Amino acid sequence: MAVQTAESRRAVNEISAKPEPVPIRKDVAPKPTCNICSCPYTETGLHTPRQIKECGRTICEQCANKLLNAKIQNRLVCPFCQKVTVVNGPAGSLPKNFALLEYSRDVVQRN
Numbered sequence: 536m537a538v539q540t541a542e543s544r545r546a547v548n549e550i551s552a553k554p555e556p557v558p559i560r561k562d563v564a565p566k567p568t569c570n571i572c573s574c575p576y577t578e579t580g581l582h583t584p585r586q587i588k589e590c591g592r593t594i595c596e597q598c599a600n601k602l603l604n605a606k607i608q609n610r611l612v613c614p615f616c617q618k619v620t621v622v623n624g625p626a627g628s629l630p631k632n633f634a635l636l637e638y639s640r641d642v643v644q645r646n
């Protein structure tokens with residue numbers, strides 16, 4: 536009886552797992568780059584991916600600093616959607632996009 540129960544449970548699992556999601560071909564995906572300067576993002580330094588808080592877009596730290604210096608201090612105007620994010624300090628104080636870095640690392644490993 537115990538064997539039958541396990542067998543039927545496995546059968547149910549197989550049925551529920553049938554519609555398999557299409558796997559993402561990370562091996563052919565391009566490495567994420569900054570939309571402004573086209574430089575590949577790096578873990579630290581000038582091309583650390585920084586998130587523009589108000590719109591969620593990501594640009595590199597160097598470009599974010601340039602935008603901060605060109606306009607009124609503490610105000611970063613998104614070059615894509617013109618939303619203003621108040622930054623209390625340098626671009627380095629913006630949140631780092633860790634998800635993008637992990638994705639980038641994955642792409643590098645597969646290349």
Ligand SMILES: [Zn+2]
Binds near residue numbers: 570574594596597
């Ligand atoms: Zn950039």
Ligand SMILES: [Zn+2]
Binds near residue numbers: 613614615618
């Ligand atoms: Zn934006």
